[in-house]
Amino acid sequence: MKKKAKRKTARAHISPIRAAGRSLVFALLLALPWAAPHAAFALTAPDQSPADANPVYHVGESFNPVGSSGLPFTMIDERPDPKAATAGAASQIWGSQLSLALNVNSSLASSVYYSKSLPLYEALRRNSQFGGFDPTLGVLAFRAEGAEHVLDSGRAIQQKLDYASGAFALQGSYTDVDKDFHTPGAGSVSVIGDRSPVDALAAMRGMSELQFQAQFNPSAAFALSTSQRKSVNEQPGHKEIGMTVSEMAHALTYQLSGDRQLKADFQSRDEDWRGHGAINMEKLAAHLDVTSRLALDYSYDWNKNERQGHKEKGRDVTEIKQSLVYKLTGDSKLALDYRKFDEQWDGKGPMQLETLAASLNPTSRLQLTYNHDWSANDRDGHKEKGLTRDATKTGLAYQLTDQTRLEVNYDDIREEWDRGDRTDATETQIRNYAVRHAFGGSTKADVTRNLTSITSAGATTDIDTTQLHLEHKPGERLNLVADWMDRNRSDGGTEDLTALALDTAIGSGAGKTAIKALYQQHSDGADDKQVDTLYRLGVSASPSPLLQLRADYESLNQQGPKADHDFVRTNLGFASQLHRYAKLTADYARETDKDVQTKSDRGARIEINPGWLTLSGGVAFQERQGQPDLTTTSGDLQIKFGHALADWAKAVSGAEPLPGAGAHGFRGAPGWLNLGDGAITLNYIARSTDEQSHVVTRSLGYQTMLGDRAYVKLAMHKNPMIKKKDKLVMEAARWDSYEGGLDLSSGFAALGRFIREEDLNSGRAATARVLGLRGAIGGSDTFTFVGGLQTVQPEGDAATNWQFANVNLKFGRALADWAKAASDGGLFDDNTKYGHRKLPGWAAFADGGLSLQYMSRESETGDQLIASAAGYQTMLGDRAYVKLSFQQNPLTDKGKVIPVDRKLYEVGRRFGGKFMALARFITDDNLAESKSLRTSMLGLRSRLSERERLETVIVLDDVSSQGQRYRSTTYGLEYAREVNDGHYLIVKGTLTRDDRPGVSDELRDNYQVDFAYKKAI
Secondary structure, eight states: OOOOOOOOOOOOOHHHHHHHHHHHHHHHHHHHGSSSSSOOOOOOOOOOOOSSSOOOOOOOOOOOOOOOBBOOOOEEEEOOOHHHTTOOOOOOOEEEEEEEBBOOOBBSOOOOOOOOOOOOOOOOOOOOOOOOGGGGGGEEOOOOOSSEEOOOOOOOEEEEEEEEETTTEEEEEEEEEEEOOOOOTSSSSSEETTTEHHHHHHHHHTEEEEEEEEEEEETTTTEEEEEEEEEEEOOTTTTTEEEEEEEEEEEEEEESTTTTEEEEEEEEEEETTTEEEEHHHHHEEEEEEEESSEHHHHEEEEEOOTTOOTTTEEEEEEEEEEEEEEEEEEEEEEEEEEEEEEEETTTTEEEEEEEEEEEEEESSSEEEEEEEEEEEEEOOTTTTTTEEEEOOOOEEEOOOOOSSEEEEEEEEEEEEEEEEOOOOEEEEEEEEEEEEEETTTHHHHEEEEEEEEEEETEEEEEEEEHHHHHHHHEEEEEEEEEEEEEETTTTTEEEEEEEEEEEEEESGGGOOOOEEEEEEEEEESSSSSSEEEEEEEEEEEEEEHHHHHEEEEEEEEEEEOOEEEEEEEEEEEEEEETTTTTEEEEEEEEEEETEEEEEEEEEEEEOOOOSSSSEEEEEEEEEESSOOOEEEEEEEEEEOOOOOHHHHHHHHHSSSSTTGGGGGGGOOOOOOOOOOTTEEEEEEEEEESSOOEEOOOOOOOEEEEEEEEEEEEEEEESSOOOEETTTTEEEEEEEEEEEEEEEEETTTTEEHHHHHHHHTOOOOEEEEEEEEEEEEGGGSSEEEEEEEEEEEEEETTTOOOEEEEEEEEEOOOOOOOHIIIIIIIIOOOOOGGGGGGOOOGOOOTTTTTTEEEEEEOOOOTSSOOOOOOOEEEEETTSSSEEEEEEESOOOTTOOBBOEEEEEEEEEEEETTEEEEEEEEEEEEEETTTTTEEEEEEEEEEESSSSSSSEEEEEEEEEEETTTTTEEEEEEEEEEEEEOOOOOOEEEEEEEEEEEOTTTOOHHHHEEEEEEEEEEOO
8 A cells, every 4th residue: 555645736827817917907097098088278478589599599488377177388499599609609408298287177187297308419509608507497407618519329218107187196207218328528518308317317328217106086985006017227337238117006905884895905026037037026915804703815926037147046835825714703813815826846846735724712711723734855965855644633722821831742753755666654743742831921931741652664652752941030130040951752762851051241332241151061872871071161252442351161971882082172262353454364273182182273364455455364273183183274355356257258158158068077266266255366375394494375366347348357276275174275386377258249258268176296287278159149048059169288298179159049838837847847757667667867958949969079089079959849829839949979987979860749639628649759870789768658637526536547668688679568557546635545567577598487577557546636
């Protein structure tokens, strides 16, 4: 009998809600022209040549007074004054503003304001000085001096909309500043349009944003609001260039009778980064007071991350929460909460969680709780992969008196591990009784008894634990804590713990002294006990704001079969702020075991940091039992002299030229190249012992941007410190690297790198040269390309040359969730023993498009080794998909070629909402071993009804090896029926016919039948 809990992922998408939201917004906009009755307007123009010599004139207007129906219209067009021209002043000015105002004489007061402003496009020339335009016009204001000022080209548009009519209000704005627009020369234009400063607009060049908000309040009980925002970032050099953000929000509030309310909120955010993919978020929340006693809440959260390079790329999360609160009488109530969490990660499998929580307060002193948690983990690579956990927790809490509380809890936890070849099940039952009493003031005590029973692999272990916890705080600066624990196991084991802790402070403010003390004795074992006794004392003080002192003392005595030691550890330290830019620190640490010194460390260090420069240096003395004494002198210098690398430069420099290239023997960028971003960094460490003196480690690094489109990176190391088995050790070597990169525009960037590594012990050295190109055609992810050359040459040996390329072309649609689940996990996805093999790892390629990979390497003998792969997968409409994959001569981790030719063809289709079919054909030809494999699979899945599911699978393997050929055929069938409360009764069976030579007739036909009762499928 098997018990398994795996479940398929179900997605609930809210696209209809978003579509409805957008339709509502556009409907409101279209309704604006009908918000006012028919109106007439009158337009008169004054004399085009005013009597005064004002250097600018504008067309004005007259309209009916406020209170009568009318539509005023204003147009301002500024140009040079004709009289000023005859006086010898010459100027050319282009700029316009259009204003529209609407006043309606009705009970619904309304107004519309719309403005559009353009900067100057041509040169402003003048030979004599004149004043500026009147800034109160709000159109253009100029200040000019000198003979000639040339204004740079560019465009900046600002538009605003403000409309109100009775219960309806609409506000909106639009800003668009192109990437060529920037601040003109000094003494030129200061204000554009609606008085937005030109320098502020210049700082937004390459930015555009459209946003609006609408509110509808027909009564005090009803409120509806909606908003939308879209921004595009094309600002040159900006870290988020190419990002488009779309946000939308809707809110509804309806006041029912009394204090009852209906509230609903919907939010969405789509963040798309050109060439990197999108991050999407949707959230829906609703609240309803059904009656004055009953309230319901619902929330839906969905997040999807498809951004290339992001640590959570491929993560798709859906979370649903539902709650019910029913007020009984007085303070008593019933609360129910349900949560469903579903996390999918492309290529790694799902993680799922369901939680049901209930609490009941029949009286103000009594509380009953119930929790049921179910989780399943199918994520590849996760430490709990294959774990299904089903936990039920029941609790009772009763307030006996105002100071005393009784708590009783019962937990039933069942865990099942499916490791592929075996299934491990563990059941844990926990009964916990606790009495908590507060003595008044700041003293309280807890007495707890815990009974635990663990059943694993048929064996049961009972554990009985009694604990006492006491806290006493007689004053604000003194706190005392005591713990006692006694534990007995049914297998004969015992454990005891006694602990006393003190925490106090003397003084206050900067001169406060803190003291912490601990005594703890822990014993483990029945007969031959292991007894560990610990004493710890710590003191920290600040005699002045510029001085800090620290002292720690620890004594650990261990006696027993596990350890026999008597450690005494002492640690002293101080830190002094000598100057606002200078700090001095010193430390002393010593350890003895049974009065014999085992460790001793002493050191001092000074640090100077005025801002642009960081300089530190120090000396340390280290003594270890059985090792020579070590003296270390170190110094670090960093000078800010440059600019930190831009994001595109970091991506080109730090990433491997080809995805997975390191697994094929290709050397990616080593981590020691990253030294001094935007600064010169120098590190120096000198070590000396009685046996060896002046072993020096030096590191020098510099990396900076050269403008916006290029960078340079230098790094040099001698006797570097590297991490081996979690310890830093020195390696006798010299590493030098020189690197540069160039942004070629349109999202493409070039990389050049030279590395020389020398082993100072053997004298052998090797050089590596890399030239690479990466990017995307048109700056998007429709067509991405990576390619380049690498040469590795040990001195005195022949060079090894690499050529590599990776092309991804998106001209298809990403697979739907049902297609991914069917292809990656497939039918009969419990494990491979049912005859269905999961999709092989080599068949995974870019989703929704074509992926091509090529890599060649010239060996030392001159032979050229070529590895290539290709893949394509896409949806064919909404109900079918296709997947193709090819691979030739793959490389091992050491760069060795495997002479294999592999192909995969797969199609899947859904028929209606209850039926799905999957067909797959795989060929695998190993030329070196003269072995070939042909696998054909056909799978069918049908949901016969709301409570029944049926799955079938047929797998045919045709194997040819060393001139022999045999077949294996597997038939699989699974039937599942819901019995009650989401639990299913499952019957699963397989029949395999094996025609391999040498197999007896009794073993040729194998069958397996399993029964399971589990929750959800």
